[in-house]
Amino acid sequence: MQKKVLTFMLAFVLSLSFVTTASAMGYHESDIEKYIMGQLSNAKIPGGSVSIVTSGKEVYSASFGDVPETTSDLKIGSVSKVFTSLAVLQLADSKKLKLDTSVSELVTGFDGNSDVTVEELLRQTSGYTAEQSIKGDRIPAPDGKKGEYKDARINYAILGKIVEAVSESDYSEYIQKKIVKPLKLESTYTTDEMSGKDIVGGHDNIFGLPVAKRAVSNDDKEWDAVSATGIVSDAKDMGNVLSMYLAAGGQTLSYNQIEKIYSDGVDCGKTIFGTNGTSSLGWIKTKVGKQDVYYVSGAIDGYISAAFLVPGQDVGIAMLFDTSDVISGNDVISELMSNVVCLAIGEKARTIDSKAVMMPHIEFDVVYVIAFFASLLPMFMMSWWYRRTRNKGIGIVKTIVDVVVHIALPIVIYQFVPVIIENVLGNSLGSWFMIKKFLPECYYITLIVDAILLIGVPVKVIAAIVAMKKGPVDEDEEMPEDELFENLGDDAEKSDEDKEEKTEQITADDVKQQESDETSEKSEKNGDENSDGSDDIADKDGKTITDISETEQGVSDDDNAEISDSKQDISELENVTEEIAAAAEEDDDIENVETKNDISETESPDEQADALKTQDEVVKEFKTRSGKNKKTEEYESSFEREAVKALETDEHENSDDTNDELKDIKSDSQMQTAVPKIKKRYNPQKGMPVKIVVEPDDDLDN
Numbered sequence: 001m002q003k004k005v006l007t008f009m010l011a012f013v014l015s016l017s018f019v020t021t022a023s024a025m026g027y028h029e030s031d032i033e034k035y036i037m038g039q040l041s042n043a044k045i046p047g048g049s050v051s052i053v054t055s056g057k058e059v060y061s062a063s064f065g066d067v068p069e070t071t072s073d074l075k076i077g078s079v080s081k082v083f084t085s086l087a088v089l090q091l092a093d094s095k096k097l098k099l100d101t102s103v104s105e106l107v108t109g110f111d112g113n114s115d116v117t118v119e120e121l122l123r124q125t126s127g128y129t130a131e132q133s134i135k136g137d138r139i140p141a142p143d144g145k146k147g148e149y150k151d152a153r154i155n156y157a158i159l160g161k162i163v164e165a166v167s168e169s170d171y172s173e174y175i176q177k178k179i180v181k182p183l184k185l186e187s188t189y190t191t192d193e194m195s196g197k198d199i200v201g202g203h204d205n206i207f208g209l210p211v212a213k214r215a216v217s218n219d220d221k222e223w224d225a226v227s228a229t230g231i232v233s234d235a236k237d238m239g240n241v242l243s244m245y246l247a248a249g250g251q252t253l254s255y256n257q258i259e260k261i262y263s264d265g266v267d268c269g270k271t272i273f274g275t276n277g278t279s280s281l282g283w284i285k286t287k288v289g290k291q292d293v294y295y296v297s298g299a300i301d302g303y304i305s306a307a308f309l310v311p312g313q314d315v316g317i318a319m320l321f322d323t324s325d326v327i328s329g330n331d332v333i334s335e336l337m338s339n340v341v342c343l344a345i346g347e348k349a350r351t352i353d354s355k356a357v358m359m360p361h362i363e364f365d366v367v368y369v370i371a372f373f374a375s376l377l378p379m380f381m382m383s384w385w386y387r388r389t390r391n392k393g394i395g396i397v398k399t400i401v402d403v404v405v406h407i408a409l410p411i412v413i414y415q416f417v418p419v420i421i422e423n424v425l426g427n428s429l430g431s432w433f434m435i436k437k438f439l440p441e442c443y444y445i446t447l448i449v450d451a452i453l454l455i456g457v458p459v460k461v462i463a464a465i466v467a468m469k470k471g472p473v474d475e476d477e478e479m480p481e482d483e484l485f486e487n488l489g490d491d492a493e494k495s496d497e498d499k500e501e502k503t504e505q506i507t508a509d510d511v512k513q514q515e516s517d518e519t520s521e522k523s524e525k526n527g528d529e530n531s532d533g534s535d536d537i538a539d540k541d542g543k544t545i546t547d548i549s550e551t552e553q554g555v556s557d558d559d560n561a562e563i564s565d566s567k568q569d570i571s572e573l574e575n576v577t578e579e580i581a582a583a584a585e586e587d588d589d590i591e592n593v594e595t596k597n598d599i600s601e602t603e604s605p606d607e608q609a610d611a612l613k614t615q616d617e618v619v620k621e622f623k624t625r626s627g628k629n630k631k632t633e634e635y636e637s638s639f640e641r642e643a644v645k646a647l648e649t650d651e652h653e654n655s656d657d658t659n660d661e662l663k664d665i666k667s668d669s670q671m672q673t674a675v676p677k678i679k680k681r682y683n684p685q686k687g688m689p690v691k692i693v694v695e696p697d698d699d700l701d702n
Contacts, residue, residue, distance in 0.1 A: 029060050032343050036336070040064055042352040043332045046203050046210050048321035049074075051239035052344060054314045055246035058239050066200070067322055070235040073187050073199045074320045075215060076305045078298020080231035082241065083175055083188075084156050085122055085282025087163045089257040090178055092118075096166045099260075099281075103158060107165045109137045116142065118162065121155045122281040125266050128152045130428035134161075134225070149268040149279045151428065153228040160227025171227055182252050183244055185237040191217040191230040199232060202302020205325035206441045207368075208361030213302050229300050235318050238307055242316030245309055261294070262311065272297060272306075272334040273341075283309070288338075289347045297334060299324045301437045306337050313345050326425055326438045328360040368445045375452040378405055382463070389467040406457045410450040417446050 029052075036050065047065025049072060051058055061070040091097050097106060099119040104110050106118070120126040127142030130152045134140075139158060144150055160171050167174045172190040180188050189197070199215040217230075224230060248255040261281045268284060271277040273293070277286035283294040291313060297306035305320040319337050323329060332352060339349035378385075388398075414432075421442065422430045429435055436443040 032060065032340055033062060035343060035349055036062075036064060036340065039336050039339075039352045042354045042356070043336050044205070044210060044323075044325075044329060044357045045321055045333060045336075046212075046323050047200070048319065049235035050320075050340070051235040051318045053239040053243045053246070053316045053318075055243055055248075057243070058236065061235060061239065063235070065322075067320075068200075071187060073197060073232050073234055074305070074322055075191070075199070075202065075300055075303045076231050076233050076238070076298070076320060077229050077300030077303055078153075079233075079238070079296050079305045079307055080227065080229050081156050081282050081298070082296050082307060083179060083231055084159050084163070084227045085261075086179060086241075086253060087167075087171075087174060088118065088122065088159055089253055089260075089281065091163065091166050093254050093257055097162070103162065107139070107158070107161045110139045111141055114139075114141055116146070118159070119281070120146070121159050121162075123149070123265050123279045124151060124155050124268075125149055125279065126152075126155055128154045131430045134158070147266065149266050153225065156228035157225035160225055163227065175231075179241075179252070183237075183240050185233070185240060187232070187234040188237045189232055190226045191232060192226060194232055197232070200322050202300075203323040204302055204440055205323065205327065205329050205357075205361070207365055208358050210323055210325075215302070224300070229298065233320075235320055238305075238318035238320070239316065242307060242309060242318060246311065246314055246316050262292075271295075273338045288342060289345065291345050293341065293345075295341075297337070299326070299330050299438075304330055304333050306334070308337075308341050310341070310345055315344055317341055317344060324438065325357070326429065327364060328357050332356050364442070368441070371449050372445065375449040378456050379452070379459075382459070385460070386463050386467055387473050389464055390470055390473050393468070394464055402456075402460055406453050406460070410453045413446060413450055417442070 032050075032052070040048075045065065047063070047067035049063040049067050049070045050061060051070060052060040063070050063072065067074070088097075088099075092099055097118060099122070100117050102114070103116045103118060103121065104114045116126045116128075125147050127144040127146035127148070127150075129142075129144045129150055132140055132143055132152065132154045134154060134157050139161075140154075163174055164171050169177075172192050175188075175190065179185070194215070194217055201212050201214050203210040203212055205211070244250065244252050245258060245261075249258050261283055262285075263280065265278040265280045265285065268277050268279040271284055271286040272295070273286055273288050275286045275288065277284045279285075280294065283296055285292060285294050287293070288310075291310050294309040294311075295306055298304070302324050303320070303322055304324050305318075307319075308315075308317040310316070317340065319340065321333055323333070325333075335350070336352060343349045418430050418432060418435060421435060421439065422428065425439075429438060432443065
């Protein structure tokens with residue numbers, strides 16, 4: 001009787017405080033909405049919905065992103081425990097069970113004797129671990145230490161069986177009859193009843209990017225039992241459930257049972273607020289600021305949600321999101337939800353780091369890439385392995401290495417990846433079923449890596465058989481085909497280049513030989529007619545010139561006649577050589593440049609010094625050349641004078657090259673540089689000077 005009076009008085013006090021609480025919530029309403037809108041992109045959340053309630057009604061609700069309305073249905077995952085806990089406490093209210101009753105007295109199918117109680121299942125201190133599950137109709141004995149908190153789905157899976165056994169009805173039927181209808185929930189049902197329902201699709205975070213997926217029912221009842229994770233609801237319905245708790249239950253649940261929920265429990269470690277918490281009857285209790293906060297949170301493949309109660313301020317908050325990311329996203333979303341609660345009760349909220357979601361994914365992606373290419377390495381080395389097998393056969397060491405790489409390594413990877421993932425992420429992902437459900441990219445990358453390594457077994461067996469039949473590799477086979485063809489192509493190209501160079505050399509030699517032969521014939525003919533034995537010289541234009549020395553004394557009249565005939569022959573010879581020179585003029589210009597470069601590169605420092613000295617002497621002679629006592633009448637220009645000096649030998653064997661070098665010289669300054677180099681190159685010997693005939697165009701008008 002006293003409890004009923006206390007319940008009535010508490011309800012009356014809460015109703016009186018409703019107006020003040022509602023106005024306080026209105027004050028925070030804009031702050032909460034602004035915060036959520038500003039943090040959705042940083043937390044990489046596609047969409048969600050929020051409902052904030054008091055013991056009397058809903059004071060704020062909103063939907064965000066791709067969740068169209070607050071009445072949109074989403075899977076709530078582990079928040080389903082709220083409904084299972086409520087059902088068990090209702091059965092306790094109706095005296096159909098006691099919380100300290102042994103589970104083995106209520107349900108059958110236990111493997112071995114179990115002294116686990118209903119309350120221990122509610123608080124998750126039964127000793128069951130996250131890796132355990134119900135196998136068919138058989139319930140295993142706990143593997144862990146009793147009394148320690150372990151978040152394990154099997155606890156609430158067993159409670160679901162207890163609800164069915166005690167109520168003598170299906171779990172879904174009981175929820176609809178005792179919870180959904182009394183609380184007037186419009187969008188709450190189990191995943192067994194979701195066929196034909198309009199449920200917002202979830203998102204898996206793959207390689208750091210949210211990927212949409214279709215909502216499906218729980219595909220493994222042993223792991224994802226309906227009573228543990230199998231409820232579908234919306235933000236408004238969850239708000240109504242929270243209002244019932246804040247209103248001290250009423251007809252749905254007695255205040256006595258709610259008081260048990262608010263009691264302290266066993267230490268459960270850190271909460272999403274960063275504070276220490278204790279495990280209550282289906283809820284986690286912690287302190288935020290000066291307020292006691294009770295919450296349940298959970299993620300399922302593609303969804304994450306949470307429900308919060310702050311009895312001291314008569315505030316309840318339900319938040320549902322259509323994404324799940326065990327690497328980093330779930331932690332970021334949990335931080336966002338805790339900050340919303342802080343704003344609702346007047347505490348400060350933290351800003352979400354924009355890199356908090358992506359950076360851990362990048363680290364995982366790097367590992368995936370390295371693992372994938374490492375698995376391809378044996379295939380990349382297959383050519384080397386094949387040649388080595390042909391040359392050295394199948395050795396014991398090589399066989400052991402291949403067995404380790406292609407058989408033992410895939411087995412090790414398959415066995416230890418779940419262990420590594422569980423230790424790194426700490427999210428009870430100790431099985432391939434859970435990895436496939438919550439970390440699909442890791443699941444498929446591991447399968448691909450193992451498949452590539454295992455494929456190497458038949459490939460190498462076949463390659464070994466072929467290698468043993470063919471025997472050692474011949475010398476011709478040592479070089480890879482691509483390299484062989486490339487070298488053959490290079491040899492062919494070099495051969496063609498050599499042929500072209502030889503052809504060009506032969507052509508140039510033929511032209512020079514032809515010019516030399518014609519010059520020799522003319523010179524011999526001229527030599528027979530010229531009794532004085534004058535020499536044949538070629539200037540830079542290809543002209544062959546015979547100069548009769550003017551210093552020779554005692555010439556008779558007959559000799560003068562012969563000289564006149566010789567000059568006529570020389571004139572004809574000049575015409576012939578001019579035609580030959582014109583034909584080769586273009587090639588000579590190119591060779592001229594190359595020859596000049598070769599001269600500059602091959603000159604030693606001493607030779608350059610001598611050339612400069614000779615050049616100075618030439619300049620000095622040019623300056624004194626115009627004196628009255630100087631006899632310059634035999635030269636028509638300084639150009640002519642220096643040409644004579646360069647060619648003052650009757651044994652000059654490079655007249656054609658000299659002609660080419662002198663051909664482009666048009667000024668005295670150019671002559672000063674060119675003449676010393678020519679004299680140095682050909683080492684001319686002193687002999688009878690021969691006059692050079694210079695065309696009018698080459699005259700410098702000195």
